Amino acid sequence: MGRRSERLSRQGMLASETGDGDVIQVVSRAFDVLRCFEGHEARLGNLEISNRCGLPRSTVSRLTHTLTRMGQLVYLPRDQKYRIGPSAVAMSTSMMKGLQLRNLIRLRLQDVADQLPGTVGFVIPDRFHLVYLEFARAANALGLHEATGSRISMATTAAGHAYTAALDPMIGDALIAEMERELPDSAKLLTPRIEANRRHLQEHGYVVACGLWSPHINGVAVPMWSPQYQTYVVTTIGLLSAMYDEKRLHREVAPQMVELGAAIGSLLEGADGDIFANRIERKSLPVTAHNNNKMIKTEALNELEAGTRRPRPARSVRAGDGRR
Structure with a gap:
């Protein structure tokens, strides 16, 4: 285990919570987006996600597109909103x-x-x-x-x-x-x-x-x-x-x-x-x-x-x- 991983393990928390400057912001923001979905049935649009996590709508749009391609989110065309995808459910279940x-x-x-x-x-x-x-x-x-x-x-x-x-x-x-x-x-x-x-x-x-x-x-x-x-x-x-x-x-x-x-x-x-x-x-x-x-x-x-x-x-x- 590398020195950075050892430090995170010892602290039991993310580096962003301790003020470290070595956090990859795009990864942190992707998880901020996923945190917006409280409950499996939650449906949110880009504007709602932007308001919840305080990110620009353009940034949220790129993140939701990527997360959808990865299966972490699912796009609902009729509602023009997103919900938690099968990959996120499977990952949480395995944990x-x-x-x-x-x-x-x-x-x-x-x-x-x-x-x-x-x-x-x-x-x-x-x-x-x-x-x-x-x-x-x-x-x-x-x-x-x-x-x-x-x-x-x-x-x-x-x-x-x-x-x-x-x-x-x-x-x-x-x-x-x-x-x-x-x-x-x-x-x-x-x-x-x-x-x-x-x-x-x-x-x-x-x-x-x-x-x-x-x-x-x-x-x-x-x-x-x-x-x-x-x-x-x-x-x-x-x-x-x-x-x-x-x-x-x-x-x-x-x-x-x-x-x-x-x-x-x-x-x-x-x-x-x-x-x-x-x-x-x-x-x-x-x-x-x-x-x-x-x-x-x-x-x-x-x-x-x-x-x-x-x-x-x-x-x-x-x-x-x-x-x-």
Whole structure:
């Protein structure tokens, strides 16, 4: 692996997010175009794509022509619009081969959703957003309804605040600087909270965000290192603020989310081993000990990375590859 590839692997993110000048812009812009298509049924014209990704219409026209020739997009003559093509669908499907792992993750999410009236998600970063890979919802969930493939803002969600807090500070600061150039309003929401988020994550293993995405929604999120994706992924939950204020989030929701993060972190760590060997076992989530409503932290509860067989507390997470 070359030096540039090694650097991207260590950082777990694109060079464009860290300010590197060695990014091939046409490739970056092609992916910006593909990101505009949220959902398999989305139909967009060149003008709509231009407005969504902020590129000149002439540039978008050349990119959509090329992507169509490659099978990444399909042109619909009657509508004079484009939609996601078979090559893009096939590529995304091939990248999601770990269906057994995803099923186990979904079961873990449902364990928590059955106890809390909210939407529980497992998300992965995509530039300044996060994408739901899996989700679960309580039967009586109110207020927040996401689905697999939904994109959420990094700046206005607990998941985004947890992800940026988990990054090595230099990489996190570079990402925020890039956000300031492209999405200044979003950066204004994230920047004032980043240091407090980092401290709280180090001390407690989770991040809380209240009323940022909507005044009616509060959230808790736990990041963990994914060896498969070489980046942080996040488990998160959104709940009605009228039912769960910030104190109740810390007292009742955070312990369950930290346990969920530890369980999924263990699944991710073992994804290349026994998890695909037909010896899959669904174990119950660990029970957190409490003392006067304060969570008693164990080594497993503050896990932010997979890579060692024995979980370590958040303070011991190493730097050098984008991890803290």
